[in-house]
Amino acid sequence: MSGPESRLAALGLKLPDVAAPVAAYVPAVRTGNHVYTSGQLPFADGALVATGKVGGEVSPEVAATCARQCALNALAAVKAELGDLSSVTRVVKVVAFVASVPEFSGQPLVANGASELLGDVFGDAGQHARSAVGVAALPLDAPVEVEIVVETS
Template sequence: MTKLFFSLLLVVLLSTQASLAQNKQVDPEKRIKELGITLKEPPAPIANFVPAVTAGKLVFISGHGPVEANGQYLKGKVGRDLDVEQGKAAARLTAITLLGVLKSHVGDLSKVKRIVKVLGMVNATEDFDQHPQVINGFSDLMVEVFGENGRHARSAVGMGSLPMGIPVEIEMIVELK
């Protein structure tokens, strides 16, 4: 009986410690620097819309694509011009673009409570079926930057084409503190 009690106590203590570690606040501004990421001012919209809108405590960020260091959009179709890993890198690059939009809109990423919902669209060949693996490039970076608060609901879908021939377009909904 005593062994069982101590075993159960140990399980409870370990799970509490794990829970506390998961709830530990992450400083997203510090994480961005640690990851060596430079956020740029978002590109101006090329149509009659805005990059982000706040409604209450939610920020709705328009769909964006991967902008390379030279300011040009990365182009290509996943399954033809890019493989899964290159598509995943494009999704990560798109995440950096979206973080720049978010920071520009709210001023400081520390104001973010959590990433709520993401729609990831992959410009893919008809037979390509690994859309979630591609959009993982985005999701993984959100967790790297925001910790557990970067985990989000998500849809990852394939498209026959995307604007300007970009390989991924991603939009997201963010909750502010």
């Protein structure tokens, strides 16, 4: 088991199977020494962790948990593309989309669910640039969608 996967196990986590695309795309693409993931929804055991809008039906705390699950799913897509997470040398960028009510402005706190997991798994190499964007709706009424870009050796 690679270093990042050992750290996941120490956190009590394991990579899920790669989520099947819900439309016409692939979960991840490698070009040169970067892997770009498609937006990952918060699927766990085949179902969304939560549905609805953050600040409405979904609390910010539950949404942060969803963002963490999205990041875990993104790592599964990266591993499927690379074969092993140990070849990830840096998490470059994270984009978190947060389906939220108009009054909600805590998107960065929701995105921390993904960012903190990546820091826990990759240490300093998990520190990344990030955007946290509020949106009106996401596929399947998911409250959060996360995509990542990683650099590989």
